[in-house]
Amino acid sequence: MHPVLTLVVQRLALGILLLLAASALIFGLTEILPGDAAQAILGQAATAENLANLREEMGLDRPALTRYFEWLGGIVTGDMGNALTNKLPIADQIAFRMSNTLFLAFWAALISVPLAILLGLIAVRYQNRWPDKLISGVTLASISLPEFMIAYILIFFFAVQLFWAPSFASINDGMTLLEQLHAISLPVAVLTLVVLAHMMRMTRAAILNVMQSAYIETAELKGLTTFNVIYRHAFPNAIAPIVTVVMINLAYLVVGVVVVEVVFAYPGMGQYLVDAVVKRDVPVVLTCGVIFAAVYIVLNIIADVVSILANPRLRHPK
Amino acid sequence: MKDQLDHYAARVTAGKMNRREFMGKAAALGVSAAMASTLFAAAARAMSPVAGGVFRMGVQGGESTNSQDPASWASDVPIAGGNCWGESLVEVAPDGSIEGFVAESWESTADAKTWRFKIRDGIEFSNGKTVTAEDALRTMERHSNEDSQSGALGIVQSIESMRVDGDVFEVTLGIGNADLPYLLTDYHLKIQPDGGFDDPTAAIGTGPYTLETDEPGVRMTFKRNPNYWAGGQDEIAHYDEVEVIVLNDATARTAALQSGQVDSINRVEPKIAALLDRAPTLSVRATEGRGHYVFIAHIDTAPFDNNELRLALKYALDRQDMVDKILQGYGSVGNDFPINGAYPLFDATIPQREHSLEKAREHYAKSGHDGSPIILRTADGAFPGAVDAAALFQQSCQAAGIPLEVRREPNDGYWSEVWNVQPFCCSYWGGRPVQDQMYTTAYLSTADWNDTRWKVPEFDEMLLAARAELDEAKRKEIYSKMGRMLRDEGGLILPMFNNFVDGVSNQIQNWSADPNGPQMNWYASKKTWKA
Numbered sequence: 001m002h003p004v005l006t007l008v009v010q011r012l013a014l015g016i017l018l019l020l021a022a023s024a025l026i027f028g029l030t031e032i033l034p035g036d037a038a039q040a041i042l043g044q045a046a047t048a049e050n051l052a053n054l055r056e057e058m059g060l061d062r063p064a065l066t067r068y069f070e071w072l073g074g075i076v077t078g079d080m081g082n083a084l085t086n087k088l089p090i091a092d093q094i095a096f097r098m099s100n101t102l103f104l105a106f107w108a109a110l111i112s113v114p115l116a117i118l119l120g121l122i123a124v125r126y127q128n129r130w131p132d133k134l135i136s137g138v139t140l141a142s143i144s145l146p147e148f149m150i151a152y153i154l155i156f157f158f159a160v161q162l163f164w165a166p167s168f169a170s171i172n173d174g175m176t177l178l179e180q181l182h183a184i185s186l187p188v189a190v191l192t193l194v195v196l197a198h199m200m201r202m203t204r205a206a207i208l209n210v211m212q213s214a215y216i217e218t219a220e221l222k223g224l225t226t227f228n229v230i231y232r233h234a235f236p237n238a239i240a241p242i243v244t245v246v247m248i249n250l251a252y253l254v255v256g257v258v259v260v261e262v263v264f265a266y267p268g269m270g271q272y273l274v275d276a277v278v279k280r281d282v283p284v285v286l287t288c289g290v291i292f293a294a295v296y297i298v299l300n301i302i303a304d305v306v307s308i309l310a311n312p313r314l315r316h317p318k
Numbered sequence: 319m320k321d322q323l324d325h326y327a328a329r330v331t332a333g334k335m336n337r338r339e340f341m342g343k344a345a346a347l348g349v350s351a352a353m354a355s356t357l358f359a360a361a362a363r364a365m366s367p368v369a370g371g372v373f374r375m376g377v378q379g380g381e382s383t384n385s386q387d388p389a390s391w392a393s394d395v396p397i398a399g400g401n402c403w404g405e406s407l408v409e410v411a412p413d414g415s416i417e418g419f420v421a422e423s424w425e426s427t428a429d430a431k432t433w434r435f436k437i438r439d440g441i442e443f444s445n446g447k448t449v450t451a452e453d454a455l456r457t458m459e460r461h462s463n464e465d466s467q468s469g470a471l472g473i474v475q476s477i478e479s480m481r482v483d484g485d486v487f488e489v490t491l492g493i494g495n496a497d498l499p500y501l502l503t504d505y506h507l508k509i510q511p512d513g514g515f516d517d518p519t520a521a522i523g524t525g526p527y528t529l530e531t532d533e534p535g536v537r538m539t540f541k542r543n544p545n546y547w548a549g550g551q552d553e554i555a556h557y558d559e560v561e562v563i564v565l566n567d568a569t570a571r572t573a574a575l576q577s578g579q580v581d582s583i584n585r586v587e588p589k590i591a592a593l594l595d596r597a598p599t600l601s602v603r604a605t606e607g608r609g610h611y612v613f614i615a616h617i618d619t620a621p622f623d624n625n626e627l628r629l630a631l632k633y634a635l636d637r638q639d640m641v642d643k644i645l646q647g648y649g650s651v652g653n654d655f656p657i658n659g660a661y662p663l664f665d666a667t668i669p670q671r672e673h674s675l676e677k678a679r680e681h682y683a684k685s686g687h688d689g690s691p692i693i694l695r696t697a698d699g700a701f702p703g704a705v706d707a708a709a710l711f712q713q714s715c716q717a718a719g720i721p722l723e724v725r726r727e728p729n730d731g732y733w734s735e736v737w738n739v740q741p742f743c744c745s746y747w748g749g750r751p752v753q754d755q756m757y758t759t760a761y762l763s764t765a766d767w768n769d770t771r772w773k774v775p776e777f778d779e780m781l782l783a784a785r786a787e788l789d790e791a792k793r794k795e796i797y798s799k800m801g802r803m804l805r806d807e808g809g810l811i812l813p814m815f816n817n818f819v820d821g822v823s824n825q826i827q828n829w830s831a832d833p834n835g836p837q838m839n840w841y842a843s844k845k846t847w848k849a
Contacts, residue, residue, distance in 0.1 A: 033730070033731070034730075034731040034734065034735045035734035035735060038467075039734035040731075040734070042392070042469065046733075046734070046766075047471060047766035047767075048766070049466075049471065050466060050467045050469075050471045053464070053465050053467045054467040057465075057467065083383065085383035086383055086384060086387075086390075086519075086534055087385065087519070088385075088534065093382065093534075096533070097382075152569055155569070155570075155573045156573070159573055159576075159577045159579075160573055160576045160577050163577060166577070166579055167570065167573035167574050167576075167577045167579055168376075168563070168570050168573075168574050168579065170536075170537065170563065172533075262566065262567050262570075263567055263569070263570055264570065265536075265563070265564060265566070265567065265570050267382075267533065267535065267536040271382065271535065272382045275381040275382040275535055276382070277730075278381070278730060279381065279383040281383055284383075
């Protein structure tokens with residue numbers, strides 16, 4: 001078997017073990033949290049009697065381990081079960097929320113990744129001159145502002161003052177793609193601003209590192225233009241670290257955008273998970289947690305595989 | 319200038335500006351008197367209803383865990399949706415009287431023990447099924463039987479027996495209650511086919527709109543119910559569609575209203591309300607309600623078992639300062655009992671307790687407290703501004719030499735771990751339509767939610783006597799005594815009653831105040847229309 005394939009299989013097997021561990025950990029933590037779903041739902045309206053009734057109906061009166069293995073048994077056989085709180089099937093909710101999250105992440109990534117790499121290349125080309133300083137300055141400023149602040153600033157100008165974009169991103173199946181893109185324009189802009197700096201700085205650093213090599217000097221002596229040197233000789237050798245940082249940012253776009261979701265009232269996974277934690281809806285928390293962990297694991301495997309494929313020495317080990 | 323004029327015209331229509339003011343403002347904008355007069359007449363002619371359009375509400379208080387089962391409702395979004403598709407037997411009108419919904423008329427025996435509700439003739443649920451007294455009975459059963467998880471369980475527990483007599487639903491109580499119809503206005507008690515036993519989340523009711531899409535924690539959409547019993551679209555419930563959009567973030571909510579993406583929002587933050595009201599396309603509408611913010615002490619736990627200490631705390635509290643700083647004036651001062659002028663039979667002659675450091679010191683000295691810190695627990699979620707209010711309270715206590723210490727708790731789990739558990743904490747009450755219900759919910763010895771541990775047999779007796787008393791003058795007298803007693807001896811420290819503060823687009827006509835709840839008690843979709 002090809003060594004890369006072996007690695008992927010090994011990583012996947014490890015990933016599944018990791019998911020199991022993550023789910024056990026999440027379950028343990030939700031059990032430690034004070035209160036349970038019944039108390040969270042009834043809140044101020046709880047009485048001993050309706051609490052007991054609700055617990056019994058939700059099955060919360062059974063031992064914790066029974067509940068965990070029941071959930072695990074379900075998920076292994078592909079049945080996510082129903083939410084404790086509103087009794088709706090978790091699978092439907094997650095399908096709806098996950099597709100929204102991926103939709104937003106996809107468009108944010110589509111804009112931010114090429115943009116970050118391009119800006120990184122430009123920054124290297126004009127290293128320590130004004131374009132480099134401008135790009136670094138602006139992107140670092142945007143990453144330094146909290147994301148909700150950027151969101152409020154964009155809302156104030158583009159939604160409230162200019163009426164160009166909606167202030168909250170409500171999308172549904174009845175809208176055309178163009179309408180949906182218009183609806184998510186502000187959140188995409190915020191996410192782009194947030195992830196840009198990290199990827200751009202990493203691209204810049206990785207390429208600059210390669211630029212110190214002797215073969216770059218050779219290429220320059222051959223008479224290639226600076227941009228060609230960067231593009232043909234430096235960039236391919238800097239791919240591994242760039243892919244790693246891109247993957248980390250993609251993972252962030254999928255699992256870490258709850259603040260942006262809240263500000264734009266966007267129905268994504270983050271908001272769903274937070275609601276579930278507040279209401280102690282353990283099956284939903286577990287399922288979301290495992291999906292998030294899976295996203296991280298898969299993206300990391302991809303990053304490793306790409307790093308290996310991009311490096312001839314690792315691709316053809318002796 | 320047109321924007322400004324439109325804004326003033328809208329304020330006239332809303333009843334917030336009189337002719338003199340309008341003419342003055344118009345003149346300042348350089349409009350001739352004749353022109354201004356015409357404009358005023360147009361604005362003041364309360365425009366006749368316009369049928370059609372979509373009403374979009376941006377509402378705080380929705381989660382992805384919400385359900386359409388009325389028994390589970392506890393926050394604003396499900397209630398906003400519920401008032402579109404469902405109706406209870408009766409409802410409290412804005413003037414505090416009782417209005418018939420599913421029930422057409424009602425009567426009681428002289429001892430107020432047996433109540434008969436006649437179901438409206440021939441009205442239908444949105445699935446086409448005719449509403450019967452049996453449905454009403456089954457609904458009450460579902461909320462009151464021993465399997466009930468309903469938030470209304472505490473309310474319907476006083477029912478001893480129920481039966482159906484033709485088109486009449488009859489309730490018999492263990493102890494007579496002149497206010498029973500008020501209890502049945504509770505928002506959980508939407509009448510459902512077969513009481514919702516088959517499918518509690520079906521959202522089938524007799525309301526003016528029917529549920530089209532339901533995305534918990536995101537939005538709900540409704541269509542006009544063509545068979546609505548109360549009349550056609552040009553008479554009532556004028557919109558074609560209603561949309562309830564979950565906007566939990568305060569800034570997102572205000573921005574949505576300002577950018578015209580929604581027509582009304584609830585919970586405008588008091589600190590921005592005055593600023594927001596200046597925007598030309600919308601108005602901020604504050605409604606005096608019965609809700610109040612409280613500091614509650616368990617009077618059976620040291621050191622709060624000492625009434626002198628409680629009085630010291632009560633006198634140390636600067637109520638007006640809190641209304642000004644926490645509510646920015648959108649509220650009124652409290653008087654340490656949970657009743658205000660928005661309740662029927664309120665006794666306005668009960669003297670207002672004033673802030674007095676001198677008296678606070680005096681009572682504190684008499685209490686003989688050992689000087690150990692008195693811990694007040696608070697959290698952001700206890701009520702809006704609770705952490706700041708606790709800090710203000712701490713400062714005024716400090717001035718009186720009372721060692722109050724504020725301890726901040728996480729929002730998460732506050733209602734299960736702190737409220738009704740810890741001896742002194744911040745909380746809020748939504749208020750109830752009548753005094754009896756408010757006292758029964760939280761100040762009766764046997765009440766589940768007796769969060770001040772106010773267990774006084776004499777008080778209980780008065781409450782029960784008032785409940786069955788049909789002579790209003792006598793009732794008022796008893797309630798007045800109860801109010802005074804709680805004010806002087808209770809564990810309730812009540813700094814302020816909060817207003818409902820809504821933001822409404824100027825396109826929306828016929829908006830009126832309803833002390834029973836925000837957003838015209840969530841009937842805005844039924845009573846307003848778009849110009």
